[in-house]
Every structure is written in C-alpha cells, then in structure tokens.
Amino acid sequence: MKNQYxxxxxDFMDNSPCNFLAVETIKKxxxxxxxxxxxxxxxxxxKSGDKFFVTKNDSAIFAFKIGKRPLYETGFKVVSAHSDxxxxxxxxxxxxxxxxxxxxxxxxxxxxxILYTWFDRPLSVAGRVILKGNDDLQPITRTIKIDRPLMxxxxxxxxxxxxxxxxxxxxxxxxxxxxxxxxxxxxxxxNMLLKLVAKNxxxxxxxxxxxxxxxxxxxxxxxxxxxxxxxSCGRLDDLSMAxxxxxxxxxxxxxxATCVAAIFDNEETGSGTKQGAGSPVLSNIxxxxxxxxxxxxxxxxxxxxxxxxxxxxxxxxxxxNYSSKYDPTNHPALGGGPCIKINANCKYMSDAHSAAxxxxxxxxxxxxxxxxxxxxxxxxxxxxxxxxxxxxxxxxVDVGNPLLAMHSVRETASTSDHINMIKVMTKFFSN
Numbered sequence: 001m002k003n004q005y006x007x008x009x010x011d012f013m014d015n016s017p018c019n020f021l022a023v024e025t026i027k028k029x030x031x032x033x034x035x036x037x038x039x040x041x042x043x044x045x046x047k048s049g050d051k052f053f054v055t056k057n058d059s060a061i062f063a064f065k066i067g068k069r070p071l072y073e074t075g076f077k078v079v080s081a082h083s084d085x086x087x088x089x090x091x092x093x094x095x096x097x098x099x100x101x102x103x104x105x106x107x108x109x110x111x112x113x114i115l116y117t118w119f120d121r122p123l124s125v126a127g128r129v130i131l132k133g134n135d136d137l138q139p140i141t142r143t144i145k146i147d148r149p150l151m152x153x154x155x156x157x158x159x160x161x162x163x164x165x166x167x168x169x170x171x172x173x174x175x176x177x178x179x180x181x182x183x184x185x186x187x188x189x190x191n192m193l194l195k196l197v198a199k200n201x202x203x204x205x206x207x208x209x210x211x212x213x214x215x216x217x218x219x220x221x222x223x224x225x226x227x228x229x230x231x232s233c234g235r236l237d238d239l240s241m242a243x244x245x246x247x248x249x250x251x252x253x254x255x256x257a258t259c260v261a262a263i264f265d266n267e268e269t270g271s272g273t274k275q276g277a278g279s280p281v282l283s284n285i286x287x288x289x290x291x292x293x294x295x296x297x298x299x300x301x302x303x304x305x306x307x308x309x310x311x312x313x314x315x316x317x318x319x320x321n322y323s324s325k326y327d328p329t330n331h332p333a334l335g336g337g338p339c340i341k342i343n344a345n346c347k348y349m350s351d352a353h354s355a356a357x358x359x360x361x362x363x364x365x366x367x368x369x370x371x372x373x374x375x376x377x378x379x380x381x382x383x384x385x386x387x388x389x390x391x392x393x394x395x396x397v398d399v400g401n402p403l404l405a406m407h408s409v410r411e412t413a414s415t416s417d418h419i420n421m422i423k424v425m426t427k428f429f430s431n
Contacts, residue, residue: 005247005422006231006415010221012243013233017126017216019059019083019265020143022239026061026246026263027053033250035063040285046292049255054285058128058141059083059265060275062285063249065429067257071290072299074257075306078394079248079425080277080384081241081313082267085234086111086407088118088176088215090125090193096177097189104177105151105193107215111268115170117409118215122149123178127213129197139209142201149218150196151178178215217409229335229415236403236411238267241312244421251422252429258289259429267313267384277388286392308357309396310428311349311385312421314413315339315372317402330373332402334414337368338421341383341398348398349385358397358424365427367420372402 012029016022027037035051038044046052046066053063060083067074088107096104109115124146131140153176158164170176183189191205197213198205221233242263249261264277271278290300318331332339340355341348350358362369374380385398401421404412 003415003419005419006223008247009231009240009243009418010223010233013221013235013239015145016235016239017124017145018087018214019085020128020212021126021145022083022242023055023059023061023263024143026063026242027055029246030063030250044288044292046289056281057265057273057275058143060281061263062282063246063261064285064289065249065252065259066289067255067259069256070299071258071293071295072302073306075303075308076260076286076394077254077257077429078260078262078282078307078309078396079245079428080262080264080282080309080311080388081245082238082264082271082277082384083242084111084265084268085237085239086113086268088113088178090211090213090215092210095180095189095192097183097186101183101186102179103181103183103189103192105180107177109172109176110214112407114405114408115172115176116155116168117405118153118176118217119155120152121409122218123152123215124148124150124218125193125196125213126216127211129201129208129213130210131201131203132207132209142203144197144200144213146196146200147218151180151215153178219410223415231413231415231418232410233413234409234411236413237314237406238312238400240413240418241314241400241421244418244425245312247422248425248429251426254430260286264384267387271384271387277384278390280391282388283392304392304394307394308354309349309385309388309394310358310425311383311388311396311398312400312425313341313383313398314400314403314406315341316406317404317412317414319404325375325378327373327375330371332370332372334402334404334412335416336370336402336414337417338362338399338424339370339372339402341372341400343374343380346386347380347382349389350397350399354395354397358399361424361427361431362420364431365420365423367424369424370402372400 266276
C-alpha cells in the first residue's frame with residue numbers, strides 16, 4: 001500500500017500539468033482545509049487564527065496561518081517553492097499546415113527542458129484562456145486541461161541520421177514542433193487550436209481573447225522499483241516541493257507563529273516577473289499583514305529579523321552512470337533524505353547558521369539529511385532563496401530533495417525523500 005503522502009503527491013501531479021493548474025489545485029486543497037481567499041485589490045483584515053491565501057497572476061499562491069503571538073515576537077515561518085517547470089508554450093497563430101495535410105503547432109521553449117525526452121510520447125494541452133468580460137480591463141480567466149492524447153513530437157528515423165546516438169543537435173524551431181492533425185484542406189487548419197479550446201470550454205470562439213497554453217505529457221505519475229521506492233513524473237521540479245510545503249502548512253501545529261507557504265512562478269526563467277521571487281509580492285503581503293494588525297514599518301522590520309525561510313527547490317541526485325559530474329565528497333543519493341544546498345559564491349542562501357537550523361529540524365523529525373554541493377568545475381544555478389533576499393533580508397536555507405533527470409519530461413525521485421521532507425517541514429511549522 002502506498003503511503004498517503006505519495007498518493008496525495010501523485011494526484012496533485014496529475015491534476016497540475018502546468019503552473020496555472022497547480023495553483024488551481026492548491027486553492028482547492030487549501031479551501032477544503034478551511035482556508036479562505038483574499039484578494040490583493042481589497043483591504044486586508046487579519047486576526048489571530050485566520051487561515052487564508054492570495055494569488056498573483058493565477059500562477060503564484062501565498063498561504064498564511066496567522067499566529068496568536070505578535071509578529072514582532074515570532075517573525076514569519078516561510079517555506080517557498082515554485083509552480084513552473086520547463087515545457088513548450090504554444091505560440092499565437094500556431095497552426096502550420098504542411099505537405100500531406102499534416103498540421104503542426106508552432107511552439108517555443110519555456111525554461112531549460114531536456115529536449116529529446118519530449119519525443120515520441122503522447123502530449124496534450126493545459127493552461128489558461130482569457131475570455132471577453134463586461135469590462136475590457138477585467139476579462140474572464142478560465143483554466144483548461146485536455147485529458148486525452150492530442151499530439152506527438154515525432155523523432156526523425158535513425159535511417160536518415162545514422163549518427164543520432166552519437167550526438168544529435170536539435171533546433172527548437174525545426175525539430176520540436178508537435179503533430180496535431182491531418183486535414184484534407186489546408187483551410188481546415190485555420191483556428192484549429194482555438195476551435196478545440198472553445199469546444200472544451202463550451203464558449204464561442206469569438207469570445208477567446210488570448211491564452212497561455214502549454215504542452216504536457218499525458219501519462220500519469222507512477223511509482224516504480226522492486227518496492228515502489230521511486231516515483232516517475234514530469235514537473236517534480238518543483239511541484240513536489242510545492243506539495244510538501246502546502247501539506248506541511250496544513251498539518252503544522254504551531255499556533256503562536258505566523259506560518260507561510262509561498263509558491264512563486266517563473267523560477268525557471270529567472271524569477272523576474274510580478275509573480276516571481278524577484279518581485280516584492282511576498283514582502284508587500286507580509287507588510288500588509290503587519291499593518292492590518294496595527295503595526296508599522298519598524299514592527300515589520302522586527303518581524304523579518306525574527307523570521308526564517310526554507311527555500312525548497314530540488315537538487316541533483318547522484319547518478320551512478322556519471323560519477324565524474326559530481327562533487328568528490330558530497331553525493332546526494334535517492335533515498336538519502338533532504339539535501340542542504342551549499343555554494344561558496346552565494347548562489348544559495350544557505351550558510352552554516354541556517355544549515356544548522358535545518359539539520360536540527362531533520363534530527364527532530366527523525367529524518368536523514370545530506371548536502372548538495374556542485375562539482376567545482378560545474379557551474380550551478382540560482383534558486384528562490386538568494387533571489388528573494390533581494391526583496392526581503394530574511395534568514396534562510398536552500399534545500400531540496402534529490403532528483404534524477406532534472407528537467408526531463410519525466411523526472412525520478414525517491415518516495416521516502418518526499419515523506420521525510422514533509423516530516424521536516426511539518427516540524428518547522430510545529431515548533
């Protein structure tokens with residue numbers, strides 16, 4: 001029998017094929033546990049014991065449990081993650097009708113996917129659609145997830161490229177376009193995508209103003225291994241950490257401190273959007289909460305000085321076929337527990353003090369832990385933690401569970417690592 005957290009994770013992943021659907025799914029989960037939605041455009045009224053969430057751009061969500069004690073005494077307890085993953089976004093005027101009546105969709109790459117993993121598998125479409133409303137400045141937003149195979153990015157046969165297994169440079173514009181239909185007349189391809197969207201949403205095609213639509217792998221999440229010790233799914237980076245953050249916030253038992261799960265968007269493209277960690281969105285909400293409780297800027301500064309954040313973004317698991325790519329003494333193993341991410345050039349927010357806090361949480365939660373440090377000849381990327389500190393001078397630690405095949409269309413993680421990360425985050429929200 002699968003652990004309840006793994007069942008919950010798999011359901012969450014299957015319902016969250018893109019950032020917009022992930023936020024919609026999180027909203028449903030939070031609402032079922034008594035959280036209410038506040039709108040950023042409305043005045044905040046906040047009191048002890050409140051449980052609420054706010055969203056930004058339909059693709060970032062920030063959930064709060066307001067503590068009994070004043071924020072200047074306890075600070076904020078924050079776990080952050082992100083909702084986006086590398087994928088293919090559909091361009092406007094997407095249909096390309098070609099020889100033989102084959103219709104492809106014009107796409108562009110979002111983030112940094114492993115391109116060849118997207119070949120020769122059933123794909124479909126998910127995202128959000130913007131519809132006409134009564135006010136030009138307030139159009140209607142609908143999410144869409146088409147639950148059937150619609151298209152495929154077919155690889156060139158090996159007979160036309162005998163050296164394909166020796167290295168295969170790919171053009172994102174030429175090689176990565178999915179096939180969606182065969183038509184008898186090229187005019188059948190006109191507005192094919194919009195007609196499909198309108199039919200699924202049961203709206204008129206002329207009411208569709210615009211869309212943010214992405215491709216996703218239609219195959220559901222699954223566990224594998226002799227004892228179901230692994231999970232295979234797309235978007236584990238970083239939706240598995242978003243799931244852990246929300247689950248832990250719900251289960252946390254600290255009634256004194258204000259606890260926060262912050263799920264940003266656009267980490268994969270640098271976090272430089274209004275809904276990304278590089279924006280002041282979280283800082284602004286925190287300040288509004290302090291002000292709503294009768295505080296001021298000095299009170300907010302005191303609260304931040306007493307706050308701590310766990311920035312949760314997945315790490316690279318040791319791959320036994322490529323040992324030379326890893327640091328000689330730090331090999332994060334699948335099943336070895338959450339990873340504390342360290343970088344001498346401050347690509348992560350971790351330092352000895354914040355790492356010690358997280359290690360203590362792991363010990364208290366009876367969870368193993370390990371370090372992730374890049375091989376010194378391999379450049380590492382930034383994540384949420386150090387980007388967010390440009391907006392809020394909060395102490396924190398960058399962590400994540402180890403993954404194989406990060407940014408593949410299907411990544412591999414350890415089931416025990418996910419369970420342990422939830423235990424540690426719940427400990428954080430319960431101290």
